[in-house]
Structure formats: C-alpha cells, structure tokens
Amino acid sequence: MWLFDSSFLIDLMKHDPSAIKKAREVDEKPYIKAISAVTVHEVLRGLFYLGNHEKIRLGESMLSRFEIIPYTLEIARKSAEIDAELMKMGEVLPYSDTVISATAILFDLTLVTRDEHFKRVKELRIEEY
Secondary structure, eight states: OEEEOHHHHHHHHTTOHHHHHHHHHHHTSOSOEEEEHHHHHHHHHHHHHHTOHHHHHHHHHHHTTSEEEOOOHHHHHHHHHHHHHHHHTTOOOOHHHHHHHHHHHHTTOEEEOOOGGGGGOTTOOEEOO
16 A cells, blocks of 8 residues: 655654654554665665664665565656656656656555655655655
C-alpha cells in the first residue's frame, strides 16, 4: 500500500516526530511497506558521504525492513513517460524522483513524502506526514 520516499527515511533516521508518528501509524496495518531501489541508493549515498560506519550499518538495517522494488524496464518506461510529460509542460523532476513516482504508480502504491514537487505527477497518490 505504501512506497516511502528518501525524505521520509532520512527524517525517520533523524527521529523527526512526524515521521515517527507516520511510521507507527503504518506499522499497525498489514499492508506492503516498500521502497524503490533508487531510494536505497539515495539513502546509502548520504550515509557513505558522512563516512560513519555505525550509521551505515544502522541505515542498511532499516532499509532491509522494507520490500525493495528493483528498477525494471517497465519502471524505466513509465519514468521516461513522466519525465517527457513534465518536460512538455516546462517542468522538471530529478531523475530519481521520476523513477520513484513510476514505481509507486505501477505498483499501485501511495507515496509517503514531504516533498511538494511530487505533486506535479498527476497519476501519483501522495500521503504527507
């Protein structure tokens, strides 16, 4: 039912109260809790940049609790479609966010994020925290 954006996971690691509240809310429900392979990359990139091996270990542990949806041809195709449509309207989303959006749409998942720019993707269901 949910696909979590990198912003949510980062806020969760920072013990953000609204992210913790949302995590508790979704943990009570027996639905799918997933992340995109791109989200795994974004989170780990930040942790490796910090260079703190303990945080990397904790981050990997947290990531492993989610179903990780791989980047597929279907996701690449949908991501390219989203990107092209936004470009036609003179708008741009980062590559990673078009992939995350495509993943949520194709798997019929609601994206949990605080990032406003995802609202540009018409087909995407968003749940803020």
